[in-house]
Amino acid sequence: MGEKKVKNIFVNGAITPAFIADSIAKHSSKTAIGGHSIFMGQVRKDEIAGKFVAAIEYTAYEELALEKMHQIREAIFEKYPLNCMHIYHSLGTVKTGEICLFVFTSSAHRKPAIEACSEVVDRLKAELPIWGKEIFEDETHQWKENT
Amino acid sequence: MIASSQIKNKNIQMEIEIISFGQIAEFIEHQKIDISGITDTETFKQYIENQFPALKGMKYKLALNKNIVQENTAIKNPATIAIMPPFSGG
Numbered sequence: 001m002g003e004k005k006v007k008n009i010f011v012n013g014a015i016t017p018a019f020i021a022d023s024i025a026k027h028s029s030k031t032a033i034g035g036h037s038i039f040m041g042q043v044r045k046d047e048i049a050g051k052f053v054a055a056i057e058y059t060a061y062e063e064l065a066l067e068k069m070h071q072i073r074e075a076i077f078e079k080y081p082l083n084c085m086h087i088y089h090s091l092g093t094v095k096t097g098e099i100c101l102f103v104f105t106s107s108a109h110r111k112p113a114i115e116a117c118s119e120v121v122d123r124l125k126a127e128l129p130i131w132g133k134e135i136f137e138d139e140t141h142q143w144k145e146n147t
Numbered sequence: 148m149i150a151s152s153q154i155k156n157k158n159i160q161m162e163i164e165i166i167s168f169g170q171i172a173e174f175i176e177h178q179k180i181d182i183s184g185i186t187d188t189e190t191f192k193q194y195i196e197n198q199f200p201a202l203k204g205m206k207y208k209l210a211l212n213k214n215i216v217q218e219n220t221a222i223k224n225p226a227t228i229a230i231m232p233p234f235s236g237g
Contacts, residue, residue, distance in 0.1 A: 041237050058236070061168055061229055064213050065236075089236060101237050121237065129210070129229075130236025131169035143170045144235040 006070045009087045010062060014098035015040075023086060023104060033083045035110030037117035041101030043094050051136040055095045056144060061129040062091075072123050079119075080105075080112040087120065089130065161185055162225040165195070169232040171207060175199055189219045191228060207232050 011019075020040070027033060046053045073085065083106045090100040103120050107113040125146050132144035160183050167175040175195075185191050188209055196202050209216040210229040222228075 059168060059172075060236070061166075061210065061231065064210055064215070064229070067213065125237040126234065128236050129168065129231050129234055131232065132235045133169075143232070145233060146235045146237065 004070065006066050007073075008066065009069055009089050010060065010065075010091045011088050013090060013092050014094045014100065015088050015090060015102045017099070019088075020099070020102055023102075027084070027106060030083060030106070032108060033106045034108045035113045036104065036106045037110070037113040038105075039101070039103040039117050039121050040099050041121075043096045043098055043100055045096040046134070048134075048136075048142065051138060051140070053096055053134045054137045055093050055135045056100065057093045057133040057135055057141075058089070058091050058100065059131050059133070060089075060091060065128045065130055068127055068129070069124070072120065072127065076116050076120055076123075080107065080116040082107050082112055082116055085116065085120070087124070089124070089128075093135070158183055159186075159224065161222065163191070163222070164225070164227040165230065166227065167230040169235070171202070171205070171230050171232050174201055175230060185222060187219050187221050188216050188228075191222060195230065202230070205232060 027036065043056050044053065069087065076082070076085065086104040088102040094100040103117055105113045105117040105120065133141050134144050135141050160181055162179060162181055163185065164179050165175065166177050185194055188211060192209070208231045210231060211220055211222065212227055
């Protein structure tokens with residue numbers, strides 16, 4: 001695979017608000033940054049045929065997903081003048097109301113950070129081999145589909 | 148022995164590891180098959196759809212040795228093929 005560094009994006013279970021706060025705090029020393037953009041995906045309590053979603057269980061083809069994420073990351077850094085970019089996605093069970101996706105981009109001025117953040121979320125949903133199984137309160141399930 | 152390499156290929160015994168994900172993992176288990184007659188991803192699709200008719204009505208993509216298959220691709224022995232339903236991350 002050569003010398004390229006493929007970063008891990010996966011975390012087990014929900015992404016905690018403390019982890020996100022800590023990630024923000026770490027940027028105070030990076031004084032070239034003038035704007036951050038953050039997207040957080042939260043598991044929604046959808047109602048389907050009278051049943052409510054209690055959690056989503058995520059699985060992934062991890063090696064392929066990380067390789068694909070690496071390519072997306074390179075393309076985004078090429079396209080936008082970013083100072084940094086951090087991406088975390090949950091695996092395993094994430095309950096309704098908890099965070100399952102955290103995308104954090106930073107640049108000298110706000111626009112590249114905002115646009116890059118939005119593009120990363122779009123591409124990640126369309127291109128990464130990750131699957132969400134919606135678990136209902138009665139423990140039945142259905143497979144999530146991205147629209 | 149038959150000289151034509153194409154005919155020869157058809158007789159080659161292939162070892163293919165099949166992995167599947169999401170909804171498809173509910174009916175196709177992780178397995179290794181020893182098979183002849185599969186030379187490319189199109190013939191693999193025909194094989195797997197015959198083995199698992201439930202797949203016929205579904206949207207899915209293949210990844211051959213961790214590369215997403217965009218067009219019919221030759222399979223070399225041994226191979227790992229992933230069968231993947233539409234992605235739903237995020």
